[in-house]
Amino acid sequence: MEKNQVLLVDGMALLFRGFFATSFRGNFMLTSKGVPTNGIYQFLRYLLDAVDKFEPTHVVCCWDMGSKTFRTEMYAGYKANRDEPPVELVPQFDLVKEVVAAFDIPNIGLESFEADDCIGTLARSYANEENDVLILTGDQDILQLVDDGIHVAIMRKGQGNYEVFTMDNFYDKKGIHPKQIIDLKGLMGDTSDNYPGVKGIGEKTALKLLQEYETINQLLANMDQLSKGIQTKINNDLEMLHLSRELAGIKCDVPIQCSLDEAIWNMNETKVQEKFAELDFGHMNKLLKVMA
Template sequence: MTTKKVLLVDGMALLFRGFFATSFRGNFMYNSKGVPTNGVYQFLRYLTDAIHTFEPSHVVCCWDMGSKTFRTEMYNGYKANRDEPPVELIPQFDLVKEVVESFDIPNIGLENFEADDCMGTLANMYNPENDVFILSGDQDLLQLVKENIRVIIMRKGQGNYEVFDKDNFYEKKALTPAQIIDLKGLMGDSSDNYPGVKGIGEKTALKLLQEFGTIDELVNNIEKLPKGVQNKLQTDMDMLYLSRTLAEIKCDVPISCDLEDSKWNFKEEKVTSALDKLEWKHVDRLLAPIKDQTSVSF
């Protein structure tokens, strides 16, 4: 049996990245109806380049479904530091999903959960018999790396990727994928706005995990730690465990996506028809990276 190669796309990460990459000079690419389309355009540039580069046989796009999730219920400060999305981006949330649908790529998301949780669930659902690649700019997803699951981190610049797998992970991060969760528990995450243990930064957290392995072992051996570190842990013990819980991606979300429904089968005429409604020039250039993959058979 031929092993399938599944690309799981962090849709919101690509859309936000694309929006801000093209809008910093006020380039919102309004169509004749006054709807901005710049984020969707750059999203597709990222998507087509990744499909060209990694040649998946199947593609799924996962989305956040609102700002309220089970994590905000656990900790009301979770992501509370983030501004409202720019008004020019809001109409592009639905628009980008319509464009993704024109490629016959499933859009997957579930209220109360994040796209990360959906990707973690699907990755673990598919990986026993398939190679899974997760495309994002979010390093929280690195905790998902294991046998047959790779995480592709988008770096600055078009087509600049760093791929993490089980063989190169320790060399790159000096930790195992599972320890990424405990790292965030100790040091917190300023982007997601949870604090971890006050006074413990990345350098100290990394050293502690390299010595003790896990937060549980660290706490069990707390008397072996310097007094200053002991005091910090004891003061913020509840937040330590809460931060670890917030950092962990759920891989048992009640979603499903039949692999056959995500088969990459690019139909140029259907996609071009959808994109023409956005009034973009040079749609052929946008689709050029994937045209040579329309007849790939898996």
């Protein structure tokens, strides 16, 4: 029996990527009512390209639901370095979900959690002898979810350019195993999410330590074997090391569910064309012909 191929889409990653890929030229694309749609337009191009390339049987799209999450409660500085979204992007947050719904793709998100947590929870619940899962994102954090039956396609520069990570190729590409990504971030921090890890330990040192000791716990159990410099850095930042590791871990037990029966990829072309007409996306109908 052929397995189902479930595509889990990191909606916000695609929308932000699409918005900034076009807005730097000042190209916001406006509907006849003056609503900007450039992020949605590019989001659709990314989504439809991935569906064309990977040929999923099922598609689910996950979203962040606001900037306040359990992580901001744990550490006020979490993502505090990020600017407010540009005013042209704000109306596209709700509108893009309407477009996704027009494709009969479920929109999944839960307040206090990030899209990553929803993706992790669904990926774990779907991956079995009947389903393979592919996560589409531009976010390296999600690499920690790679497992048997769970692959991650990282979007690279240029349309239709993906790097796919699997259990078979992960170590060759990264030098560590997927579950070690959390400890890697615990040690080196994450500048884009604004948590520091251990001051003075960068990616190179963190990788070396994990290749030798496998986990932060084993590293701490063998502190006497480390150089004095590394010992000092870890001791000075022990609390932040534990906190950073906790912030880095994707939660895979979020109280959400989405039946795969709701997520079958079976586009209703008329319904999608009606939505496109609302957004003055008539020129995108030729993309639908390719998908049909």
